[in-house]
Amino acid sequence: MSTIQKIQAEIIEDFELFDDWMQKYEYLIDLGKELAPIKEKYKTKDNLIKGCQSRVWLHAEHTQGKIIFTADSDAIMTKGIVAILINVLSNQEPKDIATAKLDFINEIGLKEQLSATRANGLVSMIKKMKLYAIAFNN
Amino acid sequence: MLDINQIRKQFPILSRKVNGHELVYFDNGATTQKPNSVITAESNYYQNENSNVHRGVHFLSGLATDKFEETRITIQNFINAKHSHEIIFTKGTTDSINIVASGYRSLLNKGDEIIISELEHHSNIVPWQMCCEQSGATLKVIPLLDNGTLDITEFGNLLSKNTKLVAISHISNTLGTINPIEKIIKKAKAVGAKVLIDGAQAASHISINMQNLDADFYCFSAHKLYGPTGVGVLYGKEDLLNELPAYQGGGEMIKEVSFKKTTYAGLPHKFEAGTPNIAGVVAFKAAINFITGLGINNIAKYEEGLLQYATEEVLKIEGLKIYGTAKNKSAIISFNIKGLHPYDIGMIVDKMGVAIRTGHHCTQPIMDKFNIPGTARISLAVYNTKDEIDICINAIKKAKMMLS
C-alpha cells in the first residue's frame, strides 16, 4: 500500500466511528482549527481557488523531491476539508500525487455532505493540487 | 386575519422532510414555493388545454390562447396597468430588464447617462453596463448608506438633463430595504428621465399600482410570487414600448415578412417572439389569484409581524449583526455572526432542515460596501410562522456553538 492510500484508509476508519452528521461536522471543524497556518504572503490572488463559495488559498512548495502544501480558508468547515486533503497529499512525491486515486472522498460521504457548489470547490481544489504535482514532476 | 395553517396546507412541499427534519423554508427571496392551485393549473393545462397560442383556427388553439390572454388581464388588474397590451410576458425579471436595456442601446448616445444604485441585483447592473458599452452612455451609481438605504441627496446631485434612464429595485433582495421609488420617480421625471423599477422582490409582498406610481417600466418574476419558474412580466407604458426596438426576431412578433422588408406586430406581440411558456403563463394566473385571495395588504401586514419578531429574536444572538436596518423594510434579514463565515452557518442549519441562503446574493457591490464576503439571509413568505423562526434561531445558535 502506498503512503497516500494508507493515509486514506486511516481517514475512512476515523469517519466510520461517527454515527451522525454532527460528529462528522465537529470533526471537520476541529481539523479546520488545527490546520497549520499558511504564510500571509502566500494568500495571493494567484493562490485563490475558484469554485468555492468560501475563499480557499493553496500554496505549494517543492523541497527534497516532495511537495509541501499549505492552505487556508475563511470558512472553517471548508478549512477542515482542505486539512484532510493536505493530510493525504502533502509531503508526498509529485508522481504519487499526480496519480493518486482519492477514493476516501466517496467513502466518508463527504460529497453527499456537501452542497453542489461546495463539491465543485472540492473538485477544483484536488485539480489544483494535481496540477502542481504534474508541473513539479516535469 | 390570515389563517396560516390553512395557507400552509395548500403548499405540499412544506410537509416534506429535509435531512430528517420538518422543512423550514426561509429562502423565499430566491424563489417561493407553489400552492396546489398553481401546480394543478400547470398540469391541467397539459392534460386538457395544450395547444399553441395565437396561431390555429382549431378549438384547442383558441382555448389555449384565451387562457394565456386571461393571465394578461389578471396581471393588468393586479398591477393596475392602463392597458393589457402593456403587459409583456418574459422569462423573468432578468429577461425583462434585458429587453429594455438592449432596446436602449440604440436609443442612447454618448453623453447620455443611466443611473442605477449600489444595492442592485446583478440583473439590474450588468444589462446596463452592456447598454453603456454599446451606446457610449455613462453609468452612474447612487451610493448606499450604512443602514442599507440609498443616499437620496446624492441621487439628486447625480440627476441632470443628461440622465435618460434611472433603473432601481423596489426592494433590495439582500438588505430588504424598500426604496422610496415614488420619490425617485418624481425626481427623475423632473429632469425628463425614464424610470425602470426592478420589482422582483416587491410584487409578492406589497401592493403595486402602475397608474399611481407612474413608473415607465416595471419588472417581476412569477416564481418569486408563488408562480411557476420561467415566466416574468415586463410592464411598460404603451408609447415607450412602441418606441423601444424589438428584442428578438421570430414567429409571432411580425406583421408581414418578406425578404425586402419585415414589419413588426403591435404590442404586446412585438416582444413575444417564438412560442412562450404557455403552461407557465396559464398557471401564473392561479398564483396571482392566490395572492389577491389573501389580499396583498394582509400579506404585507402578516409578514411585517414576522419580520419584527425574527429581527428581535436574532438580535438576541450575541455577536450577530444585521445588514440593512432601514425603517421601511421587507421581510428579509441578512446577517453575519462575529468570527463566523456565513457558509458554515448555512451548512449546519441545513442539516437541521432549515433552508437559508448564504453568499453574496448576486449583489457583490453591497458586499464590497460592507467589506464582507457574504451574509446569511433569511427571507420570509406568507406561509412562514413564528414557530419556524424559533426553529431557525435555535439552529443558528447550535451552529454558533459548534463553530466557536
Ligand SMILES: Cc1ncc(COP(=O)(O)O)c(C=O)c1O
Ligand atoms: C432584486 C432582484 N432583481 C432581479 C432578480 C432576478 O430575477 P430572475 O432570476 O427571476 O430573473 C432577482 C432574483 O433573485 C432579484 O432579487
